[in-house]
Amino acid sequence: MNAINKQSPANGPSYQEYLDRETVPVPEHLRVTDSPDLGSMRLDPTRYTSRDMHDLEVQYVWSKTWQFACREEDIPDVGDYTLYEVADLSLIVVRTSDTGIKAFFNSCLHRGRKLVTEDGCSNKFRCPYHAWTWNTDGSIAFVPCKNDFEYAGEDAFQLPEALVDTWQGFVFVNPDAKAMPLLEYLEVLPEHFKDYELGDCYKVLHVEKVVECNWKAAQEAFMESYHVIATHPNILKFMGDCNAQYDILGDHTSRAITANAVHSPHIKPLSEQEVMEETLRGSGRVLFDGELKVPEGMTARAFLAAMNREQFSKDYDRDFSEVTDAELLDAMLYLAFPNTQIWGGFLGNIVYRSRPHGHDPDKCIFDIMVLQRLPKGAEKPRGVKPTRLNVDQSFADAEELGVLAGVFDEDMNNLPHMQQGMKIAAMNGRDGLILGDYQESRIKHLHNMIDKYIDAGGQS
Numbered sequence: 001m002n003a004i005n006k007q008s009p010a011n012g013p014s015y016q017e018y019l020d021r022e023t024v025p026v027p028e029h030l031r032v033t034d035s036p037d038l039g040s041m042r043l044d045p046t047r048y049t050s051r052d053m054h055d056l057e058v059q060y061v062w063s064k065t066w067q068f069a070c071r072e073e074d075i076p077d078v079g080d081y082t083l084y085e086v087a088d089l090s091l092i093v094v095r096t097s098d099t100g101i102k103a104f105f106n107s108c109l110h111r112g113r114k115l116v117t118e119d120g121c122s123n124k125f126r127c128p129y130h131a132w133t134w135n136t137d138g139s140i141a142f143v144p145c146k147n148d149f150e151y152a153g154e155d156a157f158q159l160p161e162a163l164v165d166t167w168q169g170f171v172f173v174n175p176d177a178k179a180m181p182l183l184e185y186l187e188v189l190p191e192h193f194k195d196y197e198l199g200d201c202y203k204v205l206h207v208e209k210v211v212e213c214n215w216k217a218a219q220e221a222f223m224e225s226y227h228v229i230a231t232h233p234n235i236l237k238f239m240g241d242c243n244a245q246y247d248i249l250g251d252h253t254s255r256a257i258t259a260n261a262v263h264s265p266h267i268k269p270l271s272e273q274e275v276m277e278e279t280l281r282g283s284g285r286v287l288f289d290g291e292l293k294v295p296e297g298m299t300a301r302a303f304l305a306a307m308n309r310e311q312f313s314k315d316y317d318r319d320f321s322e323v324t325d326a327e328l329l330d331a332m333l334y335l336a337f338p339n340t341q342i343w344g345g346f347l348g349n350i351v352y353r354s355r356p357h358g359h360d361p362d363k364c365i366f367d368i369m370v371l372q373r374l375p376k377g378a379e380k381p382r383g384v385k386p387t388r389l390n391v392d393q394s395f396a397d398a399e400e401l402g403v404l405a406g407v408f409d410e411d412m413n414n415l416p417h418m419q420q421g422m423k424i425a426a427m428n429g430r431d432g433l434i435l436g437d438y439q440e441s442r443i444k445h446l447h448n449m450i451d452k453y454i455d456a457g458g459q460s
Helices: 015-020 051-062 146-152 215-220 233-237 272-282 300-316 325-329 404-425 441-459
Strands: 067-071 080-086 089-095 101-105 124-126 133-135 140-142 161-167 170-174 202-211 245-248 253-258 331-336 340-343 349-357 360-372 387-389
Touching (some): 067 080, 233 272, 360 404
Antiparallel strands (some): 067 170, 101 161, 133 140, 253 331, 331 340
């Protein structure tokens, strides 16, 4: 049974019915409706609060999976490097040539000190403790009194590497030397994203925040639109929240697609003019200043998509005439398991990433990035450095987020209370948290995959 059948018909048009209204051919990947019935789930709240669960994830998930570490434009020049860290894992991701990137375990082979503690650019990695020094290709460059260590053999001085590969400008790393190739791991993502050319985009915005919740809770806040009715009531005026489509596309990939420039079935119908005005005011998904009027007989959705189509063609020197309204307006959010979500389509592709904050299951590091397209032939700028926010700061403190800051803060305001509530739920004697069969199917899939990796690791 396809779980999409459990979506209430009272919720108005399905997402596929919105696609039926397109005036240009719809890409095959948008016509996929793949939501297998994962069964009803009661979720143990200690999965979010337990140090034991955290330790299992560190041992069997974070040490075995492909993870988005940085964008290629973050390290454009030879010698540029950045740190990717999860719990105790620390990798130096370094540009070794115009086309080469390596990822080294960030530990001196002498006495174990971390080689670097912040991003930078260098042709050497020098340990501050005893001055052991490596070239950026991992070969040893200098050891004081090296004859005292001849017994180890020359091969022992090569810095150990993690796997590294790139896709669409994203640099992925995997600590497991036996892991499957990245493109195999990403399953349908390369096919679904082939026309969106994210490799030609650059990172124009990056905000990183410490959040008082488990990494899964932060990620799950962006895996369903079911929360919009309570958390983002103003968005109901231009988002088809309960019309959203959820797909399980493979072990490592899932998707949520939600229509924009339509009103929610949860509220009284709005005029097309009202929907258009609310979309301009609150979505951040249409690039226009000034007063507009929806022509008679036209929907706000078609009108705003036509505006984007025209504006993008000018800005990016590309023909968008055969691009669907959906790809110019909608929230198409794909998961690359375990912790990265990437927006498809052509408008301001947002990227979310969630990681544990050290070994504290009650905190995580949550990143928001935005990728921007460039005109044909334009030189790609260096990716912006992240704005880092602490626990006590809000996304409103990152002015570059603009209107989106308020939306993200609405999400974040739930999460510390959710983390505390998980601990209360663990004491209430019930069977666990109650998840929706369809609208929260992606969350069920996430937990199923975490368990799959833990079970596989425990049997090896």
